[in-house]
Amino acid sequence: MMSARGTRETMPPALDAAATAAVTRPRTAPDRALLTSLAPLLEAWLPGRRWFAGKDRAITGLEPVSATELLPPGGSTPGLVHLLIRVRQPGPVTDCYQLLIGTHPALPPRLSDALIGTPEDGPLHGQAVYDALQDPRLCSVLLERLRLPGRLGPLAFSRAPGAAIDARLPARILQAEQSNSSVVYGDALILKVFRRVYAGVNPDLELPLALARAGNTNVPPPVAWFETAALTGEDGSDGGPATLGVLQPFLAGSTDGWQLALDSIAAGRDFALEARSLGRATAEVHTALAAALPVTVLRRVQMEHLTALMAERVESTAVAVPGLAPYRAALAAAYEELADLTRAGRSWPAQRIHGDLHLGQALRTSGGWSLIDFEGEPARPLAERRRPQPPARDVAGMLRSFDYASRTGGPDTGWTLDEQAAWAARQCAAYCAGYAEAAGADPRDDAALLRAYETDKAVYEVLYEARHRPDWLDVPMAAVRRLAAPAAAPPTPRD
Secondary structure, eight states: OOOOOOOOBOOOHHHHHHHHHHHHSOEEOOHHHHHHHHHHHHHHHGGGSTTOTTTTSOOOEEEEEEEEEEEOOBTTBOEEEEEEEEEEOSSSOOEEEEEEEEEESSOOGGGGGGEEEOOSSSTTTTOEEEEGGGOHHHHHHHHHHHHSOEEETTEEEEEOTTOOOOTTOOEEEOOOOSSEEEEEETTTEEEEEESEEOSBOOHHHHHHHHHHHTTOOSSOOOOEEEEESOOBOTTSOBOOOEEEEEEEEOOTTOEEHHHHHHHHHHTTOOOHHHHHHHHHHHHHHHHHHHHHSOOEEEOHHHHHHHHHHHHHHHHHHHHHSGGGGGGHHHHHHHHHHHHHHHHTTOOEEEBOOOSSOOGGGEEEETTEEEEOOTTOOTTSOHHHHTSOBOTHHHHHHHHHHHHHHHHHHHHHHTOOHHHHHHHHHHHHHHHHHHHHHHHSSOGGGSHHHHHHHHHHHHHHHHHHHHHHOGGGTHHHHHHHHHHHSTTOOOSSOOO
Protein backbone atom coordinates (compact mmCIF):
# COMPACT_ATOMS: atom_id res chain seq x y z
CA MET A 1 0.00 0.00 0.00
CA MET A 2 2.89 2.39 -0.52
CA SER A 3 1.90 5.66 -2.11
CA ALA A 4 2.64 5.28 -5.80
CA ARG A 5 1.69 7.83 -8.38
CA GLY A 6 0.41 6.88 -11.80
CA THR A 7 -1.89 8.20 -14.49
CA ARG A 8 -5.04 9.64 -13.02
CA GLU A 9 -8.24 10.24 -14.87
CA THR A 10 -11.39 12.08 -13.92
CA MET A 11 -14.81 11.26 -15.25
CA PRO A 12 -15.93 13.21 -18.33
CA PRO A 13 -19.02 15.41 -17.65
CA ALA A 14 -21.34 13.07 -19.56
CA LEU A 15 -20.17 10.06 -17.62
CA ASP A 16 -20.32 11.98 -14.35
CA ALA A 17 -23.95 12.93 -15.00
CA ALA A 18 -24.85 9.39 -15.98
CA ALA A 19 -23.26 8.01 -12.82
CA THR A 20 -25.23 10.41 -10.65
CA ALA A 21 -28.45 9.47 -12.42
CA ALA A 22 -27.72 5.77 -11.99
CA VAL A 23 -27.52 6.28 -8.24
CA THR A 24 -31.15 7.31 -8.15
CA ARG A 25 -32.50 5.05 -10.90
CA PRO A 26 -31.67 1.42 -10.08
CA ARG A 27 -32.02 -1.00 -12.94
CA THR A 28 -31.70 -4.76 -12.84
CA ALA A 29 -30.44 -6.49 -15.95
CA PRO A 30 -32.03 -9.75 -17.18
CA ASP A 31 -29.83 -12.15 -15.20
CA ARG A 32 -30.21 -15.36 -17.18
CA ALA A 33 -30.00 -13.88 -20.69
CA LEU A 34 -27.02 -11.74 -19.71
CA LEU A 35 -25.05 -14.58 -18.15
CA THR A 36 -25.88 -16.99 -20.97
CA SER A 37 -24.35 -14.58 -23.47
CA LEU A 38 -21.30 -13.94 -21.26
CA ALA A 39 -20.71 -17.54 -20.16
CA PRO A 40 -18.32 -18.62 -22.96
CA LEU A 41 -16.23 -15.50 -22.45
CA LEU A 42 -16.12 -15.79 -18.66
CA GLU A 43 -15.29 -19.51 -18.71
CA ALA A 44 -12.19 -18.71 -20.76
CA TRP A 45 -11.28 -15.56 -18.81
CA LEU A 46 -11.78 -16.57 -15.17
CA PRO A 47 -9.05 -19.27 -14.87
CA GLY A 48 -6.44 -16.67 -15.79
CA ARG A 49 -7.33 -14.34 -12.92
CA ARG A 50 -4.99 -14.27 -9.95
CA TRP A 51 -7.98 -14.21 -7.58
CA PHE A 52 -9.80 -17.20 -9.11
CA ALA A 53 -9.53 -20.08 -6.66
CA GLY A 54 -10.47 -22.95 -9.00
CA LYS A 55 -7.59 -22.85 -11.46
CA ASP A 56 -6.92 -26.59 -11.06
CA ARG A 57 -10.49 -27.66 -11.91
CA ALA A 58 -12.58 -27.35 -15.06
CA ILE A 59 -15.53 -24.97 -15.06
CA THR A 60 -18.68 -26.96 -15.70
CA GLY A 61 -21.20 -24.13 -15.58
CA LEU A 62 -22.11 -20.65 -14.39
CA GLU A 63 -25.27 -19.66 -12.53
CA PRO A 64 -26.48 -16.08 -12.01
CA VAL A 65 -27.03 -14.78 -8.48
CA SER A 66 -27.74 -11.17 -9.42
CA ALA A 67 -27.02 -8.63 -12.15
CA THR A 68 -27.40 -4.90 -11.52
CA GLU A 69 -26.72 -2.01 -13.86
CA LEU A 70 -24.72 0.59 -11.97
CA LEU A 71 -24.30 2.64 -15.12
CA PRO A 72 -26.50 1.87 -18.15
CA PRO A 73 -24.56 1.87 -21.43
CA GLY A 74 -25.40 4.60 -23.87
CA GLY A 75 -23.83 6.26 -26.89
CA SER A 76 -20.07 6.50 -26.73
CA THR A 77 -19.82 6.20 -22.93
CA PRO A 78 -19.14 2.96 -21.08
CA GLY A 79 -21.66 1.02 -19.02
CA LEU A 80 -21.13 -0.77 -15.73
CA VAL A 81 -22.85 -3.99 -14.65
CA HIS A 82 -22.40 -5.62 -11.25
CA LEU A 83 -22.54 -9.42 -11.37
CA LEU A 84 -22.63 -12.11 -8.73
CA ILE A 85 -22.23 -15.57 -10.24
CA ARG A 86 -21.77 -19.09 -8.97
CA VAL A 87 -19.03 -21.03 -10.71
CA ARG A 88 -19.68 -24.75 -10.88
CA GLN A 89 -16.65 -27.06 -10.81
CA PRO A 90 -16.06 -30.67 -9.73
CA GLY A 91 -16.21 -30.94 -5.97
CA PRO A 92 -18.66 -30.33 -3.15
CA VAL A 93 -18.35 -26.51 -3.04
CA THR A 94 -19.68 -24.01 -5.58
CA ASP A 95 -17.93 -20.66 -5.25
CA CYS A 96 -19.63 -17.30 -5.69
CA TYR A 97 -17.65 -14.52 -7.40
CA GLN A 98 -18.18 -10.81 -7.74
CA LEU A 99 -17.52 -9.28 -11.16
CA LEU A 100 -17.77 -5.67 -12.25
CA ILE A 101 -18.26 -5.68 -15.98
CA GLY A 102 -17.57 -2.65 -18.13
CA THR A 103 -19.14 -2.32 -21.58
CA HIS A 104 -18.02 -0.11 -24.45
CA PRO A 105 -18.91 0.04 -28.14
CA ALA A 106 -15.19 0.29 -28.98
CA LEU A 107 -12.72 -0.40 -26.20
CA PRO A 108 -9.93 2.21 -25.99
CA PRO A 109 -6.42 0.78 -26.52
CA ARG A 110 -5.42 1.71 -22.96
CA LEU A 111 -7.92 -0.88 -21.70
CA SER A 112 -6.95 -3.69 -24.06
CA ASP A 113 -5.47 -5.79 -21.23
CA ALA A 114 -8.81 -5.64 -19.41
CA LEU A 115 -10.80 -7.10 -22.32
CA ILE A 116 -12.94 -10.17 -21.60
CA GLY A 117 -14.45 -10.41 -25.07
CA THR A 118 -17.37 -9.41 -27.27
CA PRO A 119 -20.67 -11.30 -26.79
CA GLU A 120 -22.14 -12.75 -29.97
CA ASP A 121 -25.70 -12.37 -28.68
CA GLY A 122 -27.70 -11.27 -25.65
CA PRO A 123 -28.21 -7.84 -24.03
CA LEU A 124 -24.57 -6.81 -24.62
CA HIS A 125 -24.34 -8.08 -28.19
CA GLY A 126 -21.57 -6.27 -30.10
CA GLN A 127 -20.24 -4.47 -27.03
CA ALA A 128 -16.67 -4.88 -25.82
CA VAL A 129 -16.95 -6.41 -22.34
CA TYR A 130 -14.08 -5.86 -19.92
CA ASP A 131 -12.97 -5.85 -16.28
CA ALA A 132 -14.36 -2.54 -15.00
CA LEU A 133 -11.92 -2.45 -12.10
CA GLN A 134 -9.19 -1.73 -14.64
CA ASP A 135 -11.00 1.42 -15.80
CA PRO A 136 -10.46 4.48 -13.57
CA ARG A 137 -13.62 6.14 -14.90
CA LEU A 138 -15.84 3.24 -13.87
CA CYS A 139 -14.06 2.97 -10.53
CA SER A 140 -15.15 6.55 -9.96
CA VAL A 141 -18.76 5.42 -10.40
CA LEU A 142 -18.26 3.06 -7.45
CA LEU A 143 -16.90 5.89 -5.32
CA GLU A 144 -19.91 8.05 -6.14
CA ARG A 145 -22.21 5.19 -5.15
CA LEU A 146 -20.41 4.77 -1.81
CA ARG A 147 -20.69 8.51 -1.18
CA LEU A 148 -24.48 8.28 -1.31
CA PRO A 149 -25.69 5.46 1.00
CA GLY A 150 -28.76 3.51 0.05
CA ARG A 151 -29.95 0.54 -1.97
CA LEU A 152 -29.55 -0.22 -5.64
CA GLY A 153 -31.45 -3.37 -6.55
CA PRO A 154 -29.95 -6.19 -4.41
CA LEU A 155 -26.97 -4.03 -3.41
CA ALA A 156 -26.79 -1.97 -0.22
CA PHE A 157 -24.27 0.86 0.25
CA SER A 158 -23.38 2.21 3.70
CA ARG A 159 -21.17 4.99 5.02
CA ALA A 160 -19.68 5.41 8.48
CA PRO A 161 -21.33 8.20 10.53
CA GLY A 162 -19.59 11.49 9.92
CA ALA A 163 -17.38 10.11 7.14
CA ALA A 164 -16.72 12.48 4.25
CA ILE A 165 -16.04 11.18 0.74
CA ASP A 166 -14.89 13.44 -2.06
CA ALA A 167 -16.26 11.89 -5.23
CA ARG A 168 -13.84 13.97 -7.33
CA LEU A 169 -10.83 11.95 -6.15
CA PRO A 170 -9.19 10.34 -9.20
CA ALA A 171 -8.98 6.55 -9.23
CA ARG A 172 -5.78 4.56 -9.51
CA ILE A 173 -5.83 0.77 -9.81
CA LEU A 174 -3.34 -1.25 -7.77
CA GLN A 175 -1.82 -3.83 -10.09
CA ALA A 176 -0.34 -6.12 -7.40
CA GLU A 177 -3.55 -8.10 -7.19
CA GLN A 178 -3.93 -11.12 -4.96
CA SER A 179 -7.17 -12.68 -3.77
CA ASN A 180 -9.05 -9.39 -4.20
CA SER A 181 -8.86 -6.15 -6.20
CA SER A 182 -8.02 -2.71 -4.81
CA VAL A 183 -8.50 0.85 -6.09
CA VAL A 184 -6.86 3.95 -4.60
CA TYR A 185 -8.68 7.29 -4.79
CA GLY A 186 -6.30 10.23 -4.74
CA ASP A 187 -3.99 9.64 -1.83
CA ALA A 188 -6.91 9.54 0.58
CA LEU A 189 -8.93 6.33 0.24
CA ILE A 190 -8.55 2.72 -0.84
CA LEU A 191 -11.38 0.39 -1.86
CA LYS A 192 -10.96 -3.36 -1.52
CA VAL A 193 -13.40 -5.32 -3.68
CA PHE A 194 -13.81 -8.94 -2.59
CA ARG A 195 -13.78 -11.28 -5.56
CA ARG A 196 -14.76 -14.55 -3.88
CA VAL A 197 -17.91 -13.84 -1.90
CA TYR A 198 -19.38 -15.64 1.11
CA ALA A 199 -22.65 -15.14 2.96
CA GLY A 200 -21.95 -13.27 6.19
CA VAL A 201 -20.01 -10.24 7.34
CA ASN A 202 -16.44 -10.29 6.11
CA PRO A 203 -13.94 -9.92 8.99
CA ASP A 204 -12.19 -7.19 7.00
CA LEU A 205 -15.26 -5.05 7.71
CA GLU A 206 -16.38 -6.50 11.02
CA LEU A 207 -13.09 -6.27 12.93
CA PRO A 208 -11.96 -2.78 11.86
CA LEU A 209 -15.45 -1.48 12.72
CA ALA A 210 -15.18 -3.04 16.18
CA LEU A 211 -11.69 -1.63 16.67
CA ALA A 212 -12.82 1.84 15.57
CA ARG A 213 -15.66 1.76 18.10
CA ALA A 214 -13.15 0.69 20.76
CA GLY A 215 -10.90 3.65 19.96
CA ASN A 216 -7.97 1.57 18.71
CA THR A 217 -5.78 3.54 16.29
CA ASN A 218 -3.61 0.69 14.98
CA VAL A 219 -6.12 -0.18 12.24
CA PRO A 220 -7.58 2.19 9.57
CA PRO A 221 -11.34 2.52 10.24
CA PRO A 222 -13.88 1.71 7.48
CA VAL A 223 -15.22 4.79 5.74
CA ALA A 224 -17.90 3.06 3.65
CA TRP A 225 -18.83 -0.41 2.42
CA PHE A 226 -21.28 -2.28 0.23
CA GLU A 227 -22.94 -5.67 0.44
CA THR A 228 -25.70 -7.80 -1.02
CA ALA A 229 -29.01 -7.67 0.76
CA ALA A 230 -28.95 -11.48 0.81
CA LEU A 231 -26.77 -14.09 -0.82
CA THR A 232 -29.11 -16.89 -1.84
CA GLY A 233 -27.84 -20.42 -1.28
CA GLU A 234 -27.79 -23.06 -3.98
CA ASP A 235 -30.90 -24.59 -2.45
CA GLY A 236 -32.74 -21.26 -2.60
CA SER A 237 -32.24 -20.50 1.10
CA ASP A 238 -31.42 -17.01 2.32
CA GLY A 239 -27.77 -17.02 3.37
CA GLY A 240 -27.90 -13.47 4.70
CA PRO A 241 -25.98 -10.35 3.63
CA ALA A 242 -22.53 -10.74 2.12
CA THR A 243 -19.82 -8.08 2.25
CA LEU A 244 -18.69 -7.04 -1.23
CA GLY A 245 -16.25 -4.18 -0.64
CA VAL A 246 -14.76 -1.90 2.01
CA LEU A 247 -13.50 1.68 1.63
CA GLN A 248 -10.81 2.74 4.12
CA PRO A 249 -8.23 5.52 4.54
CA PHE A 250 -5.19 5.10 2.32
CA LEU A 251 -1.99 5.43 4.32
CA ALA A 252 -0.03 7.48 1.82
CA GLY A 253 3.71 7.41 2.35
CA SER A 254 3.61 4.16 4.32
CA THR A 255 5.85 1.17 3.67
CA ASP A 256 4.87 -2.42 4.40
CA GLY A 257 6.85 -4.49 6.85
CA TRP A 258 7.88 -6.98 4.19
CA GLN A 259 9.72 -4.34 2.18
CA LEU A 260 11.27 -2.83 5.31
CA ALA A 261 12.53 -6.25 6.37
CA LEU A 262 14.03 -6.92 2.94
CA ASP A 263 15.67 -3.49 3.00
CA SER A 264 17.17 -4.30 6.38
CA ILE A 265 18.55 -7.59 5.09
CA ALA A 266 20.00 -5.91 2.01
CA ALA A 267 21.73 -3.40 4.28
CA GLY A 268 23.05 -6.23 6.48
CA ARG A 269 21.34 -4.98 9.61
CA ASP A 270 18.79 -6.21 12.10
CA PHE A 271 15.14 -5.27 12.06
CA ALA A 272 14.83 -5.78 15.81
CA LEU A 273 13.64 -2.31 16.88
CA GLU A 274 10.93 -2.33 14.23
CA ALA A 275 10.01 -5.95 15.05
CA ARG A 276 9.69 -5.14 18.74
CA SER A 277 7.44 -2.18 17.97
CA LEU A 278 5.34 -4.36 15.64
CA GLY A 279 4.96 -6.90 18.42
CA ARG A 280 3.58 -4.20 20.70
CA ALA A 281 1.13 -3.03 18.01
CA THR A 282 -0.08 -6.61 17.48
CA ALA A 283 -0.70 -7.06 21.20
CA GLU A 284 -2.58 -3.75 21.36
CA VAL A 285 -4.89 -4.89 18.56
CA HIS A 286 -5.45 -8.26 20.25
CA THR A 287 -6.23 -6.57 23.56
CA ALA A 288 -8.73 -4.21 21.90
CA LEU A 289 -10.44 -7.07 20.04
CA ALA A 290 -10.78 -9.06 23.27
CA ALA A 291 -12.43 -6.07 24.91
CA ALA A 292 -14.74 -5.27 21.99
CA LEU A 293 -15.95 -8.73 20.96
CA PRO A 294 -16.91 -11.95 22.76
CA VAL A 295 -14.15 -14.20 24.06
CA THR A 296 -14.30 -17.85 25.00
CA VAL A 297 -12.20 -20.67 26.40
CA LEU A 298 -11.07 -23.66 24.36
CA ARG A 299 -11.25 -26.80 26.46
CA ARG A 300 -10.59 -30.45 25.71
CA VAL A 301 -13.33 -31.06 23.16
CA GLN A 302 -12.58 -27.90 21.18
CA MET A 303 -8.82 -28.39 21.28
CA GLU A 304 -9.02 -32.03 20.25
CA HIS A 305 -11.16 -30.94 17.30
CA LEU A 306 -8.66 -28.20 16.46
CA THR A 307 -5.65 -30.51 16.54
CA ALA A 308 -7.53 -33.11 14.51
CA LEU A 309 -8.15 -30.50 11.80
CA MET A 310 -4.46 -29.61 11.83
CA ALA A 311 -3.53 -33.28 11.43
CA GLU A 312 -6.03 -33.64 8.58
CA ARG A 313 -4.42 -30.69 6.80
CA VAL A 314 -1.07 -32.45 6.96
CA GLU A 315 -2.57 -35.58 5.39
CA SER A 316 -4.45 -33.77 2.62
CA THR A 317 -1.47 -31.55 1.82
CA ALA A 318 0.83 -34.58 1.64
CA VAL A 319 -1.47 -36.02 -1.03
CA ALA A 320 -1.33 -32.79 -3.04
CA VAL A 321 2.39 -32.18 -2.42
CA PRO A 322 4.18 -35.54 -2.19
CA GLY A 323 7.35 -33.89 -0.90
CA LEU A 324 5.61 -33.34 2.42
CA ALA A 325 4.74 -37.02 2.89
CA PRO A 326 7.98 -38.12 4.65
CA TYR A 327 7.35 -35.56 7.41
CA ARG A 328 3.71 -36.34 8.18
CA ALA A 329 4.25 -38.30 11.39
CA ALA A 330 6.83 -35.88 12.79
CA LEU A 331 4.65 -32.85 12.09
CA ALA A 332 1.62 -34.53 13.65
CA ALA A 333 3.65 -34.93 16.85
CA ALA A 334 3.36 -31.18 17.46
CA TYR A 335 -0.42 -31.45 17.37
CA GLU A 336 -0.42 -34.56 19.55
CA GLU A 337 1.68 -32.75 22.15
CA LEU A 338 -0.96 -30.03 22.27
CA ALA A 339 -3.77 -32.60 22.47
CA ASP A 340 -1.98 -34.29 25.39
CA LEU A 341 -2.00 -31.00 27.28
CA THR A 342 -5.75 -30.66 26.77
CA ARG A 343 -6.31 -34.19 28.06
CA ALA A 344 -4.29 -33.21 31.13
CA GLY A 345 -6.71 -30.35 31.80
CA ARG A 346 -5.15 -27.39 29.99
CA SER A 347 -7.40 -24.81 28.36
CA TRP A 348 -6.69 -21.70 26.29
CA PRO A 349 -8.49 -18.35 25.90
CA ALA A 350 -9.77 -17.65 22.40
CA GLN A 351 -10.89 -14.41 20.80
CA ARG A 352 -11.21 -12.73 17.41
CA ILE A 353 -7.81 -12.28 15.77
CA HIS A 354 -6.36 -11.02 12.50
CA GLY A 355 -6.18 -14.53 11.05
CA ASP A 356 -3.55 -14.04 8.32
CA LEU A 357 -0.93 -11.85 9.93
CA HIS A 358 2.41 -11.37 8.19
CA LEU A 359 4.81 -8.56 7.37
CA GLY A 360 2.88 -7.58 4.26
CA GLN A 361 -0.18 -6.86 6.42
CA ALA A 362 1.68 -4.30 8.55
CA LEU A 363 2.28 -0.75 7.32
CA ARG A 364 4.87 1.53 8.88
CA THR A 365 3.86 5.19 8.95
CA SER A 366 5.29 8.23 10.69
CA GLY A 367 2.96 7.45 13.57
CA GLY A 368 3.94 3.79 14.00
CA TRP A 369 2.57 0.46 12.79
CA SER A 370 -0.89 -0.09 11.30
CA LEU A 371 -2.34 -3.54 10.66
CA ILE A 372 -4.50 -4.08 7.58
CA ASP A 373 -6.38 -6.83 5.71
CA PHE A 374 -8.36 -8.61 8.42
CA GLU A 375 -10.02 -10.94 5.93
CA GLY A 376 -8.11 -13.98 7.19
CA GLU A 377 -6.81 -16.74 4.94
CA PRO A 378 -9.15 -16.54 1.91
CA ALA A 379 -8.87 -20.28 1.20
CA ARG A 380 -10.53 -21.15 4.52
CA PRO A 381 -14.32 -21.01 5.05
CA LEU A 382 -15.72 -17.72 6.33
CA ALA A 383 -17.22 -19.39 9.41
CA GLU A 384 -13.76 -20.69 10.36
CA ARG A 385 -12.18 -17.29 9.82
CA ARG A 386 -14.75 -15.64 12.10
CA ARG A 387 -14.32 -18.19 14.87
CA PRO A 388 -12.52 -17.11 18.10
CA GLN A 389 -8.98 -18.49 18.16
CA PRO A 390 -5.89 -18.22 20.36
CA PRO A 391 -3.84 -15.07 19.59
CA ALA A 392 -0.85 -17.42 19.19
CA ARG A 393 -2.07 -18.11 15.66
CA ASP A 394 -1.36 -14.51 14.64
CA VAL A 395 1.99 -14.59 16.39
CA ALA A 396 2.94 -17.77 14.55
CA GLY A 397 2.01 -16.15 11.24
CA MET A 398 4.41 -13.29 11.90
CA LEU A 399 7.18 -15.70 12.93
CA ARG A 400 6.78 -17.50 9.62
CA SER A 401 6.93 -14.14 7.82
CA PHE A 402 10.31 -13.28 9.35
CA ASP A 403 11.57 -16.65 8.13
CA TYR A 404 10.22 -15.94 4.65
CA ALA A 405 11.98 -12.58 4.59
CA SER A 406 15.33 -14.06 5.63
CA ARG A 407 15.16 -16.79 2.99
CA THR A 408 13.98 -14.38 0.30
CA GLY A 409 16.49 -11.60 0.89
CA GLY A 410 19.31 -13.57 2.48
CA PRO A 411 20.66 -15.25 -0.66
CA ASP A 412 21.15 -11.85 -2.35
CA THR A 413 23.45 -10.80 0.48
CA GLY A 414 25.50 -13.97 0.28
CA TRP A 415 24.31 -15.15 3.70
CA THR A 416 24.58 -18.83 4.48
CA LEU A 417 21.48 -20.75 5.53
CA ASP A 418 22.64 -20.54 9.16
CA GLU A 419 23.01 -16.75 8.88
CA GLN A 420 19.54 -16.47 7.37
CA ALA A 421 18.08 -18.55 10.20
CA ALA A 422 19.94 -16.50 12.82
CA TRP A 423 18.58 -13.22 11.40
CA ALA A 424 15.01 -14.58 11.47
CA ALA A 425 15.44 -15.86 15.02
CA ARG A 426 16.60 -12.46 16.29
CA GLN A 427 13.64 -10.65 14.73
CA CYS A 428 11.20 -13.26 16.05
CA ALA A 429 12.62 -12.87 19.55
CA ALA A 430 12.29 -9.07 19.37
CA TYR A 431 8.71 -9.35 18.07
CA CYS A 432 7.68 -11.69 20.91
CA ALA A 433 9.39 -9.46 23.49
CA GLY A 434 7.48 -6.43 22.20
CA TYR A 435 4.26 -8.43 22.27
CA ALA A 436 4.91 -9.38 25.89
CA GLU A 437 5.50 -5.74 26.84
CA ALA A 438 2.02 -4.72 25.68
CA ALA A 439 0.08 -7.93 26.44
CA GLY A 440 1.62 -8.80 29.78
CA ALA A 441 2.24 -12.37 28.61
CA ASP A 442 4.98 -13.72 26.37
CA PRO A 443 3.72 -16.06 23.60
CA ARG A 444 6.95 -18.07 23.95
CA ASP A 445 5.82 -19.16 27.41
CA ASP A 446 3.34 -21.50 25.70
CA ALA A 447 5.81 -23.23 23.39
CA ALA A 448 3.55 -26.18 22.53
CA LEU A 449 0.72 -23.96 21.34
CA LEU A 450 3.03 -21.69 19.37
CA ARG A 451 4.83 -24.62 17.74
CA ALA A 452 1.55 -26.24 16.71
CA TYR A 453 0.37 -23.05 15.04
CA GLU A 454 3.72 -22.43 13.37
CA THR A 455 3.62 -26.00 12.02
CA ASP A 456 0.06 -25.57 10.77
CA LYS A 457 1.02 -22.34 9.04
CA ALA A 458 4.03 -23.95 7.35
CA VAL A 459 1.80 -26.76 6.04
CA TYR A 460 -0.65 -24.17 4.69
CA GLU A 461 2.26 -22.40 2.98
CA VAL A 462 3.46 -25.63 1.37
CA LEU A 463 0.12 -26.12 -0.33
CA TYR A 464 -0.16 -22.46 -1.32
CA GLU A 465 3.30 -22.29 -2.85
CA ALA A 466 2.88 -25.60 -4.66
CA ARG A 467 -0.27 -24.26 -6.31
CA HIS A 468 0.68 -20.66 -6.96
CA ARG A 469 4.46 -20.12 -6.68
CA PRO A 470 6.33 -23.40 -7.10
CA ASP A 471 9.67 -21.58 -7.13
CA TRP A 472 9.04 -20.56 -3.51
CA LEU A 473 8.16 -24.04 -2.27
CA ASP A 474 11.53 -24.61 -0.65
CA VAL A 475 10.89 -21.76 1.83
CA PRO A 476 8.08 -23.50 3.75
CA MET A 477 9.68 -26.91 3.13
CA ALA A 478 12.78 -25.72 5.00
CA ALA A 479 10.51 -24.84 7.92
CA VAL A 480 8.84 -28.24 7.66
CA ARG A 481 12.19 -29.98 7.90
CA ARG A 482 13.13 -27.89 10.95
CA LEU A 483 9.81 -28.44 12.72
CA ALA A 484 9.85 -32.16 11.95
CA ALA A 485 13.37 -32.67 13.33
CA PRO A 486 13.65 -34.69 16.56
CA ALA A 487 13.42 -32.48 19.64
CA ALA A 488 12.69 -29.45 17.45
CA ALA A 489 13.86 -26.24 19.03
CA PRO A 490 11.29 -23.74 20.29
CA PRO A 491 9.99 -21.52 17.48
CA THR A 492 11.76 -18.44 18.85
CA PRO A 493 14.66 -18.07 21.26
CA ARG A 494 14.81 -15.64 24.14
CA ASP A 495 16.68 -12.39 23.80
